[in-house]
Amino acid sequence: MLEFQDLRRSFGDVVALDGLTFSVAPGELCGFLGPNGAGKTTAMRCAVGVTTPDGGQVRWRGGPIDIEVRRRTGYMPEERGLYPKMRVHEQLVYLARLHGMAAADADASATTWIERLGLTDRTGSPVEELSLGNQQRVQLAAALVHDPELLVLDEPFSGLDPIATDVMSDVLLERARAGVAVVFSSHQLDLVEGLCQKVAVVAAGRLVLHGEVAALQAVGGRRLRIQVDGGTDWTARLPPGAELLALADDHVTVLLQPGEDAGPVLDVARTQGRLLDVHLEQPRLSELFRAAVGNGHLDTQASS
Amino acid sequence: MTRRQTITLIAGREVRQRLRSKLFVWSTILLSVAFAVLALVPTLLDAFSSPDDEVTAGDVTTLAVVGELDPVRRDALTAVLGPIEVQPVADEAAARDLLADEDADVSLGIVLGERVLAPAPTGIFGGAGELRASEAAEALALVDVLEAGGSAGVVDEVLGLQPLEVELIGADDPADAVARIVVANIGVVFLFGLLMFYASMIVNGIIEEKGSRVVELLVEAVPVRQLMAGKVLGLGTIAVGQTLALFLPAAAVLVIANREVIPPGLGGLLGATLLWFVLGYAFYTLLCAGLGALVSRPEEAQAVLTPATMLALIGYFIGFAAIQAPDATWAVIAGWAPPTAPFVMLVRQAVGSPTAIELIGSILLLVLAIGGTGLAAARVYEGGILRVGARVRLRDAWRSQRI
Numbered sequence: 001m002l003e004f005q006d007l008r009r010s011f012g013d014v015v016a017l018d019g020l021t022f023s024v025a026p027g028e029l030c031g032f033l034g035p036n037g038a039g040k041t042t043a044m045r046c047a048v049g050v051t052t053p054d055g056g057q058v059r060w061r062g063g064p065i066d067i068e069v070r071r072r073t074g075y076m077p078e079e080r081g082l083y084p085k086m087r088v089h090e091q092l093v094y095l096a097r098l099h100g101m102a103a104a105d106a107d108a109s110a111t112t113w114i115e116r117l118g119l120t121d122r123t124g125s126p127v128e129e130l131s132l133g134n135q136q137r138v139q140l141a142a143a144l145v146h147d148p149e150l151l152v153l154d155e156p157f158s159g160l161d162p163i164a165t166d167v168m169s170d171v172l173l174e175r176a177r178a179g180v181a182v183v184f185s186s187h188q189l190d191l192v193e194g195l196c197q198k199v200a201v202v203a204a205g206r207l208v209l210h211g212e213v214a215a216l217q218a219v220g221g222r223r224l225r226i227q228v229d230g231g232t233d234w235t236a237r238l239p240p241g242a243e244l245l246a247l248a249d250d251h252v253t254v255l256l257q258p259g260e261d262a263g264p265v266l267d268v269a270r271t272q273g274r275l276l277d278v279h280l281e282q283p284r285l286s287e288l289f290r291a292a293v294g295n296g297h298l299d300t301q302a303s304s
Numbered sequence: 305m306t307r308r309q310t311i312t313l314i315a316g317r318e319v320r321q322r323l324r325s326k327l328f329v330w331s332t333i334l335l336s337v338a339f340a341v342l343a344l345v346p347t348l349l350d351a352f353s354s355p356d357d358e359v360t361a362g363d364v365t366t367l368a369v370v371g372e373l374d375p376v377r378r379d380a381l382t383a384v385l386g387p388i389e390v391q392p393v394a395d396e397a398a399a400r401d402l403l404a405d406e407d408a409d410v411s412l413g414i415v416l417g418e419r420v421l422a423p424a425p426t427g428i429f430g431g432a433g434e435l436r437a438s439e440a441a442e443a444l445a446l447v448d449v450l451e452a453g454g455s456a457g458v459v460d461e462v463l464g465l466q467p468l469e470v471e472l473i474g475a476d477d478p479a480d481a482v483a484r485i486v487v488a489n490i491g492v493v494f495l496f497g498l499l500m501f502y503a504s505m506i507v508n509g510i511i512e513e514k515g516s517r518v519v520e521l522l523v524e525a526v527p528v529r530q531l532m533a534g535k536v537l538g539l540g541t542i543a544v545g546q547t548l549a550l551f552l553p554a555a556a557v558l559v560i561a562n563r564e565v566i567p568p569g570l571g572g573l574l575g576a577t578l579l580w581f582v583l584g585y586a587f588y589t590l591l592c593a594g595l596g597a598l599v600s601r602p603e604e605a606q607a608v609l610t611p612a613t614m615l616a617l618i619g620y621f622i623g624f625a626a627i628q629a630p631d632a633t634w635a636v637i638a639g640w641a642p643p644t645a646p647f648v649m650l651v652r653q654a655v656g657s658p659t660a661i662e663l664i665g666s667i668l669l670l671v672l673a674i675g676g677t678g679l680a681a682a683r684v685y686e687g688g689i690l691r692v693g694a695r696v697r698l699r700d701a702w703r704s705q706r707i
Binding site: 045071073098 | 305310313314317321512513516517518519520521522523524525526527690692
């Protein structure tokens with residue numbers, strides 16, 4: 001279990017982390033969400049020992065994050081970084097060995113990941129000669145090449161084309177299935193919704209939403225969109241457990257409390273007239289995110 | 305993975321990357337060849353020099369003599385020097401003038417009853433003059449003893465003594481004085497040049513890691529101090545390797561081409577010079593590693609290195625000045641001060657006469673200073689290495705070991 005425990009960190013007057021607490025289990029793929037400047041990068045840097053928190057700590061399997069744990073961690077920094085003049089394969093072997101891998105294993109693993117990520121024809125090129133997308137692939141390979149048991153990736157999807165996004169998604173899912181604890185930050189909420197079982201949403205350095213995506217969606221209540229031929233008078237007679245969210249012409253949106261059935265609402269609506277259209281929707285992750293963070297954050301927070 | 309393995313791995317990368325640079329490899333090879341060719345020059349000069357300089361049987365040796373040279377002494381001198389020609393002079397000063405005058409072709413000066421004068425060696429391969437002066441002096445002394453009615457036993461006794469003072473004009477030093485001056489000059493110039501080269505190399509290496517942000521990946525896997533240690537060790541290996549590559553071929557040429565005339569002790573002197581190179585590298589590369597961690601852009605490298613450059617420059621100038629006065633008080637003091645010690649002690653060992661205490665003390669002090677500089681640099685490095693962007697103030701880096 002990767003545990004962020006009451007992390008606190010300030011940069012001068014700016015509070016980046018204000019008691020952040022959450023955890024990621026082995027085999028779990030956790031999306032780490034939050035507006036710019038919410039403290040995601042700082043928290044992840046604490047997890048890999050690149051930043052020391054002012055208070056609190058990050059623990060892995062019940063112990064502190066020491067150099068041994070860090071050697072078994074794969075990290076993709078927010079600002080991508082590789083030796084520009086070093087060749088792809090050589091660089092990956094070097095990074096794998098720095099993480100404690102034996103020379104032969106490092107060589108084999110670098111070759112495997114280069115193939116897997118479609119870089120075979122660039123294996124001998126200096127990194128600076130690669131396109132940005134390919135550099136990003138090498139960066140992912142650098143995080144994976146030493147076969148880590150913990151993956152901490154800061155915005156791994158930013159700047160990727162759709163094909164590379166698919167490759168990245170596949171790799172992360174596969175690693176999680178192999179028992180690796182994966183935490184990655186992203187602003188692409190729809191992508192996270194489709195990919196992650198679990199999310200942690202942070203705002204102003206604190207955790208504002210955390211849990212299984214499905215559970216969060218269930219807790220948020222479902223939306224029922226109904227169009228009835230004959231007006232909206234029926235909404236005055238909504239059964240308990242249903243709440244009117246929006247009215248537009250004869251379109252009605254009702255929020256069903258968790259666990260409530262849509263049947264009673266439909267029964268009431270049918271008394272008004274013929275049902276023209278019915279949709280039952282889970283709340284989108286983006287809606288949960290906006291609700292948790294508050295729209296103000298999205299607009300007013302300075303970039304990190 | 306052990307600490308040693310990590311440091312070796314990092315050092316190995318530094319070495320490999322450097323050896324991959326064609327500019328570095330070829331400039332080293334070209335310089336090395338150039339030095340080897342330069343080392344051939346004395347041999348070539350010998351080959352083209354006029355036969356006058358050679359002492360061969362049958363040549364007449366011209367002596368400037370103060371006083372009346374009687375037949376007995378003339379025979380004695382002829383016995384040891386071969387045919388001689390006597391040029392009477394009024395006094396010792398005149399004899400010295402003649403010896404100093406190259407056109408006069410006078411080999412030795414003899415002040416009867418007092419001393420024999422010989423010119424100081426003019427090249428690495430001098431020394432013949434001193435030997436002939438000693439022989440002349442012994443012969444004259446032998447005659448003195450025999451005239452005084454000495455027996456065979458007395459003669460033996462006399463031969464075991466230094467009968468007359470032999471003075472080499474123009475130098476106090478033994479025959480390898482010139483070689484030692486050459487070593488001191490080349491040593492100081494190249495120590496400074498190579499130190500500056502490697503100082504900028506280590507700073508550029510740090511800037512590459514900070515600028516490309518790869519440092520975050522490295523710090524995640526490796527303790528910061530090991531990262532710095534590996535870097536310094538890797539560049540130090542390259543530095544010593546390059547130094548050897550530059551000068552070993554030249555030294556080999558000297559030995560092979562001029563074996564019989566290599567001054568004694570030159571090997572030891574070169575070994576000592578290498579020691580000062582190694583200590584100098586260690587001190588200055590550690591200093592520069594600490595300073596270099598404060599900046600992220602190449603254009604800031606020179607400015608941040610200024611303190612180290614100034615120290616090395618001071619060492620360079622004092623070292624150069626010390627070639628003229630290797631045992632002056634100021635040179636002795638500068639030999640004790642760690643930043644200037646590599647330059648000054650290199651010179652003092654070559655052309656001066658440092659005491660054992662000065663030598664060992666200076667090395668100990670420098671080693672201590674290297675340790676202290678290493679610890680301080682590691683602390684600054686830890687504080688500065690992850691702060692990419694604007695130049696980090698030394699005080700801030702010192703206080704916050706980690707951002």
